[in-house]
Amino acid sequence: MNIAVYPGSFDPITLGHLDIIRRAAACFDKVLVCVMVNCEKSHPMFAPQERLALIRQSVADIPNVEVEQWSGLLADYAREKGVHILVKGVRNTADFDSEVQMARINAGIMPGLETVLLSASPQYTHFSSTMVREMARYGQPMEQYVPAPVAAELNRRKEN
Numbered sequence: 215m216n217i218a219v220y221p222g223s224f225d226p227i228t229l230g231h232l233d234i235i236r237r238a239a240a241c242f243d244k245v246l247v248c249v250m251v252n253c254e255k256s257h258p259m260f261a262p263q264e265r266l267a268l269i270r271q272s273v274a275d276i277p278n279v280e281v282e283q284w285s286g287l288l289a290d291y292a293r294e295k296g297v298h299i300l301v302k303g304v305r306n307t308a309d310f311d312s313e314v315q316m317a318r319i320n321a322g323i324m325p326g327l328e329t330v331l332l333s334a335s336p337q338y339t340h341f342s343s344t345m346v347r348e349m350a351r352y353g354q355p356m357e358q359y360v361p362a363p364v365a366a367e368l369n370r371r372k373e374n
């Protein structure tokens with residue numbers, strides 16, 4: 215079985231992430247979305263369990279996707295799962311440069327661990343989880359940036 219890992223902080227998952235998950239799920243037998251909990255910034259907007267739940271709701275219609283969390287090194291997760299393919303999305307040359315560096319680091323830890331870079335779809339190249347968190351703090355509508363479950367949770371928080 216051809217399995218790929220799609221890792222990230224996902225604080226929160228965006229429509230750009232979801233697009234990469236869907237496209238990866240069309241390329242591989244199974245995609246493991248790995249929520250990296252130790253990568254959270256000092257003040258994450260969503261706790262790891264909330265991120266997991268929001269991703270699970272967002273991918274509920276994609277049968278070959280599983281969502282897990284991991285608090286160690288990404289390469290150790292891949293090794294534990296017996297997976298040798300990582301999928302990353304790239305929006306621009308800055309992403310490309312940092313992902314190539316990360317790919318070499320990950321392959322250095324686990325020889326044979328390959329990173330497949332998927333180019334972001336054009337409608338998702340101009341925003342990030344960081345931007346979503348910032349706009350959400352100012353009460354901006356988020357439906358065009360995040361999956362419906364995330365938008366609903368942000369709206370719920372805005373009202374409380």
Ligand code: PNS
Binds near residue numbers: 222253287288316
């Ligand atoms: O999309 P993100 O949140 O910037 O990506 C985070 C992650 C873990 C996918 C990326 O930093 C990475 O590939 N790191 C490899 C090194 C590692 O395993 N770090 C673990 C602690 S963050």
